[in-house]
Amino acid sequence: MGGETEVRTIDYHTGGEPFRIVTAGVPEIPGATVLERRTNASAPEIDRVRRLLCHEPRGHADMYGCFLVPPDDAGAHLGVLFWHKDGYSTACGHGTIALGVHAVESGLVQADSDGDTDVVVDVPSGRVTARVHCSGGVIESVTFRNVPSHVTARNVPIIIPTAARTGAPGAAGTGAAEAIHVSGATRGAAEVAVDIAYGGAMYASLPAGAFGLSVEPRHLTDLIALGRAVKAALRDHPAARHPTDDRLSGIYGVIFYDELGPGHQRNVTVFADGEVDRSPCGSGTAARLALLHADGFTGELTHDSIVGTTFTGRVAEVRGDAVIPEITGMAYRTGSHRFVLDPRDPVGPGFTLR
Numbered sequence: 001m002g003g004e005t006e007v008r009t010i011d012y013h014t015g016g017e018p019f020r021i022v023t024a025g026v027p028e029i030p031g032a033t034v035l036e037r038r039t040n041a042s043a044p045e046i047d048r049v050r051r052l053l054c055h056e057p058r059g060h061a062d063m064y065g066c067f068l069v070p071p072d073d074a075g076a077h078l079g080v081l082f083w084h085k086d087g088y089s090t091a092c093g094h095g096t097i098a099l100g101v102h103a104v105e106s107g108l109v110q111a112d113s114d115g116d117t118d119v120v121v122d123v124p125s126g127r128v129t130a131r132v133h134c135s136g137g138v139i140e141s142v143t144f145r146n147v148p149s150h151v152t153a154r155n156v157p158i159i160i161p162t163a164a165r166t167g168a169p170g171a172a173g174t175g176a177a178e179a180i181h182v183s184g185a186t187r188g189a190a191e192v193a194v195d196i197a198y199g200g201a202m203y204a205s206l207p208a209g210a211f212g213l214s215v216e217p218r219h220l221t222d223l224i225a226l227g228r229a230v231k232a233a234l235r236d237h238p239a240a241r242h243p244t245d246d247r248l249s250g251i252y253g254v255i256f257y258d259e260l261g262p263g264h265q266r267n268v269t270v271f272a273d274g275e276v277d278r279s280p281c282g283s284g285t286a287a288r289l290a291l292l293h294a295d296g297f298t299g300e301l302t303h304d305s306i307v308g309t310t311f312t313g314r315v316a317e318v319r320g321d322a323v324i325p326e327i328t329g330m331a332y333r334t335g336s337h338r339f340v341l342d343p344r345d346p347v348g349p350g351f352t353l354r
Contacts, residue, residue, distance in 0.1 A: 005341040007049055009065070010102060014094035014331040015279030015309035020053055020065030021102055025339075033072045034079040035247060038088050038124045041067065041081050048349050050083045055350030058339055061085055062275050066095055071122040077109050079122040085352050086272040090124040090248050091200025093144050093282010093311075098331035100130025100142040105333070113137040123147075125200040125248060141330050144282050148322035149290040152196040153239035156204075160190050160229045194230060194254075196239045199286030199325065201252035203269070204230055208256040215258045215266045215306050220276065227254040227270025253277070255284050263297070266304040274354060279329070280304060280311040286325040289313050293323050303327075 007025030011018065026049050031037035041047060046067075054063035062085075069079040080099060082092040103109040103119040111117035111134055119130040126147035133141045192211075194204040211226060213219045234240055234251045242248035253271035260266055265288070269281040277284070280303040289301060293315050301313045310329075317324035341349065 003343040005049075005052070005343075007052060007339045009053065009337045009339065010106075011334045011337060012098040012101060012331045013278075013334055014097045014282075015305055015311060015329055016307045017094045017277055017279035017281075018062075018064050018334075019092075019095045019098040019331065020059075020063065020337075021098070022049070022053065022065065022067050025049060026067050029067065029069055029081070031069075034069060034081065034122045035124045035245075037069050037079070038081055038090070039247070041083075041088055050088075051349040052341055053339065054083065054085045055352050057347070057350060059085070059350070061352045061354045062278070064092070064095065066092070066099070071120075072127075076120040076122045076127055077103060078119075082123065084272050084275055086275070088124075089201060089252060089272070091128075091147070091283040092123070093146065093200070093285065093327055094277070094279040094329070094331070096121055096123070096128050096130050096144045096282060097142040097327075097329050100132045100144075101139055101331040101333070103130070104132050104134070104139060111139075123200070128200075139330070141328055143326050143328045145316065146283065146286045146325045146327070147200050148319055149199040149286045149325050150197065150322040151290050151294045152198055152202065154195050154294075155193040156196060156234070156237070156239055157191055157193055158230065158233035160192055160226065160233065192230075194234070195291050196234075196237075196251070197287035197290045198242065198248075199288075199290065200283040201248070201287075202240050202242070202250060203253045203255050203284050203287040204234055204251050205255040205257065205288060205291060206230070208258055208268075213256070215256055215268050217306060220268070220306065223256050223268055224270055224274045224276060227256070228274050230254045231270075253281070253284055255281070255288065257288070260302075260304070263299045264302045264304075266306070268306040276306070278305060278307050279309060282311065282327050282329070285311050285313045285327045289315055289325040289327075290323050293318075 129145040257267040269277040
């Protein structure tokens with residue numbers, strides 16, 4: 001079938017969140033570093049592959065994946081560009097966990113059959129490590145050691161509209177609006193406070209209870225709308241700027257959380273434009289750990305997702321005002337794929353519906 005585009009992938013899920021690793025079919029992405037390649041990946045011939053794989057009919061609005069690229073230097077095993085339906089992210093903990101599993105399962109990195117093996121990965125936000133734990137030749141878990149993570153701002157006040165309809169970009173839904181009104185809002189808007197922290201990307205955190213909601217699937221539509229609204233309210237906010245590299249600036253995700261007990265939280269992260277992380281969110285967990293550490297928490301965090309999966313996290317090291325988080329989870333292979341695009345196909349690289 002001449003003229004077809006062919007792309008090959010190996011797919012995993014980490015805590016329920018998909019991760020599609022492209023193994024063939026991507027044009028060379030220029031750049032001296034992974035961060036430079038992230039910028040250059042927006043070239044049409046490269047970005048076409050991202051859209052092909054995460055848009056329907058081959059993907060969906062919440063699809064996630066990566067392109068493998070060379071590392072910045074010989075100190076890492078591989079480099080990676082993370083992508084989703086709206087573009088390219090600077091960090092991805094669940095993806096780093098999946099890459100650790102993939103590197104060992106594929107033989108890219110030779111692993112100790114009874115012990116820990118480090119898979120070092122260059123990502124746009126820096127160098128991270130996936131520590132793969134094996135027993136009897138079987139991978140049992142992966143611990144993701146993140147870049148330095150830090151608190152950016154606490155109790156940042158924002159105004160959220162309460163009268164807009166569910167699902168409108170940047171607007172809260174009807175059910176959420178009613179809940180906000182109960183909490184004391186008037187005149188069609190509510191003021192809430194968010195904490196902002198960096199875990200390889202910028203995240204805004206606030207309890208779901210601030211809107212009279214909880215982190216449960218039945219509230220997901222309202223949480224998506226509220227996530228968009230919070231992100232819109234923080235657009236260009238000074239607290240969302242990275243202190244040293246503006247390419248890492250901007251609120252990437254909004255974390256809604258429930259307190260379940262000492263050292264135990266449940267969260268859902270709404271990232272990019274209304275996308276939902278099915279996992280507990282690795283880089284988001286790092287941001288949560290930075291905030292909790294600033295509040296004096298020194299234990300292990302049990303971090304649940306909206307679908308009931310769990311990561312565990314801890315602060316492994318303190319570096320001045322920053323912490324080095326370690327988050328443990330596991331990824332499982334779900335399939336290997338050969339995707340094609342027929343040049344006659346009228347929908348081309350696809351579309352998204354939500």
